[in-house]
Amino acid sequence: MQALTPHVYWAQRHGEIYLRVEISDAQVRKTCFGLCDFSKGENEYEFSLEFLKPVKPEVKHKSTQRQVNITVKKPELVWWDRLTKQEKKPLFLAPDFDRWLDESDAEMELREKEEKINKVSIESRVRKDPFLGLKKGFLFMYNLVQFLGYSWIFVNMTVRLFILGQDSFYDTFHTIADVMYFCQMLAIMEVINPAVGLVKTGVMPAFIQVMGRNFILFVIFGTLEDMQNKPVVFFVFYLWSIIEIFRYPFYMLACIDTEWKLLTWLRYTIWIPLYPLGVLAEAVALIQSIPIFDETKLLSIPLPKAIGMSLSFSYILQLYLVIMFLGLFINFRHLFKQRSRRFRTKKRKAN
Numbered sequence: 522m523q524a525l526t527p528h529v530y531w532a533q534r535h536g537e538i539y540l541r542v543e544i545s546d547a548q549v550r551k552t553c554f555g556l557c558d559f560s561k562g563e564n565e566y567e568f569s570l571e572f573l574k575p576v577k578p579e580v581k582h583k584s585t586q587r588q589v590n591i592t593v594k595k596p597e598l599v600w601w602d603r604l605t606k607q608e609k610k611p612l613f614l615a616p617d618f619d620r621w622l623d624e625s626d627a628e629m630e631l632r633e634k635e636e637k638i639n640k641v642s643i644e645s646r647v648r649k650d651p652f653l654g655l656k657k658g659f660l661f662m663y664n665l666v667q668f669l670g671y672s673w674i675f676v677n678m679t680v681r682l683f684i685l686g687q688d689s690f691y692d693t694f695h696t697i698a699d700v701m702y703f704c705q706m707l708a709i710m711e712v713i714n715p716a717v718g719l720v721k722t723g724v725m726p727a728f729i730q731v732m733g734r735n736f737i738l739f740v741i742f743g744t745l746e747d748m749q750n751k752p753v754v755f756f757v758f759y760l761w762s763i764i765e766i767f768r769y770p771f772y773m774l775a776c777i778d779t780e781w782k783l784l785t786w787l788r789y790t791i792w793i794p795l796y797p798l799g800v801l802a803e804a805v806a807l808i809q810s811i812p813i814f815d816e817t818k819l820l821s822i823p824l825p826k827a828i829g830m831s832l833s834f835s836y837i838l839q840l841y842l843v844i845m846f847l848g849l850f851i852n853f854r855h856l857f858k859q860r861s862r863r864f865r866t867k868k869r870k871a872n
């Protein structure tokens with residue numbers, strides 16, 4: 522008995538071909554392409570198609586009371602100009618207008634699907650961390666305390682500068698040191714936070730930053746009274762506090778998923794002049810402290826009695842001076858990368 526040819530309707534998406542074969546209650550015997558083979562009662566049906574491009578071997582089909590639905594997967598997400606290799610459409614083939622979409626509509630559908638999948642995966646990732654609220658709450662409070670501390674330092678120093686002029690340079694340490702000690706002790710959290718995965722950034726730049734500052738604060742200024750009334754203290758503290766009154770509010774907003782463009786720009790831009798100036802001020806403080814350490818022998822390391830002398834702490838300071846510029850290079854590069862990452866993603870989002 523000669524096989525009949527059924528009507529076949531087709532539509533496509535970027536990843537799939539849909540075929541609808543108009544035979545009710547049919548039994549599918551074979552659905553490989555070239556040839557599809559169906560039977561219904563005593564009748565045999567078949568059609569063959571040579572697709573325009575290769576397709577994946579697995580073919581899904583579902584037979585219903587009215588038709589057979591076949592789904593064929595494309596190996597890549599591409600739009601085909603037509604279904605078959607031969608330009609002339611076979612007579613039994615027609616567009617399936619129930620499922621028909623032109624390329625741009627299909628693209629939109631694809632994008633919507635992708636967005637939905639992304640949203641679901643982000644939501645499920647977010648949902649996976651039951652302590653997220655607690656972590657964000659803790660970070661928010663930490664940043665708030667630091668912001669208040671550094672704001673107090675900055676405002677206090679600025680007001681004193683306006684009232685006392687240059688005289689305010691000489692007693693910066695005595696008026697500011699307690700709050701600065703508190704803020705810089707607390708800043709050790711900035712090394713711990715990335716180390717325990719609370720914030721996603723490198724531990725090393727934070728370590729360099731916090732330890733570098735604490736060395737100047739606790740060792741150079743803290744142990745040498747002669748250093749405490751030098752104007753350099755003013756410049757070091759002022760430069761440190763300027764960046765922090767922008768950096769901490771920026772983090773606070775990040776904790777509540779908010780962003781102010783101007784604040785982001787300031788956080789990722791004003792370090793460009795401030796960081797080298799800060800390192801310069803710290804280097805001046807260090808150099809000024811060397812003769813004092815030499816004179817007082819404070820923190821010097823005693824050598825064996827036979828040698829009869831001690832190793833002055835100033836040698837360690839000279840070594841530290843070199844390390845400091847290495848630290849400046851590492852952190853400058855890190856901050857530069859953070860800046861380009863931030864503004865690159867912003868630009869991409871805007872496009």
Ligand SMILES: CCCCCCCCCCCCC[C@@H](O)CC(=O)SCCNC(=O)CCNC(=O)[C@H](O)C(C)(C)COP(=O)(O)OP(=O)(O)OC[C@H]1O[C@@H](n2cnc3c(N)ncnc32)[C@H](O)[C@@H]1OP(=O)(O)O
Binds near residue numbers: 736800845
């Ligand atoms: C005795 C041993 C000593 C050994 C060291 C010797 C080396 C000494 C060299 C020292 C030189 C220091 C000089 C320095 O003291 C001079 C000055 O500070 S002058 C003033 C100017 N300074 C600055 O501008 C630096 C300010 N500091 C910083 O920027 C950071 O401390 C730094 C570690 C350098 C960079 O920060 P980070 O890596 O965290 O980058 P991001 O800000 O871009 O943050 C990345 C993502 O993490 C999120 N984050 C980070 N922290 C928090 C937080 N507290 N709360 C919430 N979220 C946080 C942030 O939002 C980013 O997330 P996303 O990417 O999703 O936006």
